[in-house]
Amino acid sequence: MPPAGGDTLFVGSLEKGFRVLAAFDDNHPTLGVTEIAQRTGLDKSAAQRFSNTLHKLGYLEKDATTRRYTPARKLVGFAYTYMRHNRLAERAMPRLIDAGKVHNTTINLAEFMDTDVIYTIRIPQQTTAFAATLTGRCVPTFCTSAGLAILAHMPEADVMDILKRSDRHPYTPRTVTDIDQILRILERIRRDGFCATYGQLLPREISVAAVVFDSSGKVSAAVQIPIYRPKWTLEDARRLLGPLTVDTARGISSDLVGTPPP
Amino acid sequence: MPPAGGDTLFVGSLEKGFRVLAAFDDNHPTLGVTEIAQRTGLDKSAAQRFSNTLHKLGYLEKDATTRRYTPARKLVGFAYTYMRHNRLAERAMPRLIDAGKVHNTTINLAEFMDTDVIYTIRIPQQTTAFAATLTGRCVPTFCTSAGLAILAHMPEADVMDILKRSDRHPYTPRTVTDIDQILRILERIRRDGFCATYGQLLPREISVAAVVFDSSGKVSAAVQIPIYRPKWTLEDARRLLGPLTVDTARGISSDLVGTPPP
DNA sequence: CGCCTTTGTGTTATTATTCAATACTTCTTA
């Protein structure tokens, strides 16, 4: 009998394995088999088999005494698997390094991933929140400057689709969750050429972003700079960092022209 | 009937899925199902099912016209899964940022992973080889300064075991592959307190590294700085960067004391 | 331009592999 899902080419075991990895999130650094079972919806046996397998493969550490599992170093290798042949990132890297030095600010490359945006390059210049210096972090598209900047350059139908599928809950008291209000923000981004937000995801965080166009003229990434009040004001950010992100993003875009996929 | 391998708790399908991801390496940015089958040792059907599954899960892109697969952005997220609760990296980050500015050099954190060492933090200061700016890159322990520095602080039996299991082939004409010669290098590292190599993995690359001790006094990581001839000489590197890596690493180590795992 | 090779897709019966139930062991804590 074929699998229930209808797709005979879908290997369910593989999905379950990834579900186990996904069980380790910001609030769950380590898990025992019972917790893994709870969090993944697998039964205890399955949780046992999959965590054991991931351990043998080197993707989960296992504490010999507590018998609890933790994500392992080897997972970082997957980032390299993707980034190694990422032409966008390759062109962006030197320009980001230079741009970060202009005002001694952290600068990031964020790539579009549907309702989320994922940071693929981060060049930290000063200590902020540790998580904010890490590659691979996903943030919601609807309330981050990188995400909004990208939305502002996408077809309206796609934008509505993404906004509707987003879990638009307020991360701070200032988070804009209303679709009409978001659409108005997108208009302003198109006028300004960049996006500047304040306190959308984190209190006191100002975030400025401008989009990168790939060789086919499509938008799928943004250059983003985070800074913080009271050290910076929104006005200074718009005046100094807006043009900086725009120039950097434009430079990357022009580097990408005429380098079509192989 | 139980699986052949002897381990009834090992899910083979999961391993096969990861084998498919591993098929994408430095020399294989995109693969078709036939190539995947060849490179993984799976038959064509299996290659088809696993690549399809990975595609549905969002870990492989599929080009609509060529039907070839490519690693997807979502893979970068696994790096975050590991790094998020990496206390070592958390303490290292601010110190690395500061240390990189001293001589305006790229600076990295490399973590031990048996015969390889994996870069988990990279703070680039100038454009060099793109791959050398990427998190998740693995390099051989036996011929890199970070790896050698770590070996120099491990029990001799472990060292021999690792060296013997390493594929010690010469990456450059200068690569030291002879075990006795490597052991002599390790002695010098213990005397100096840091490791400085020239042209071991890449021609013209000078690499300086010093080890970090975790809260239990064990060694599992190194602070590493790469620079290049002719801009730098090995003597300058030893004189200026040796102490810098040592101080940085020592600072991180002391930050880790008294912060045992939760 | 049409033939031939190569590569990707879809379907099937077969059975090996995963599964879930259960018993056992170890650790925690009251």
Next chain:
DNA sequence: TAAGAAGTATTGAATAATAACACAAAGGCG
């Protein structure tokens, strides 16, 4: 120290993965 919870190990049953095959589509070559 006993009770309970969490992790481990075993096993028969059957599901879900398999491998072989047939089909379709693309690419190369004369």
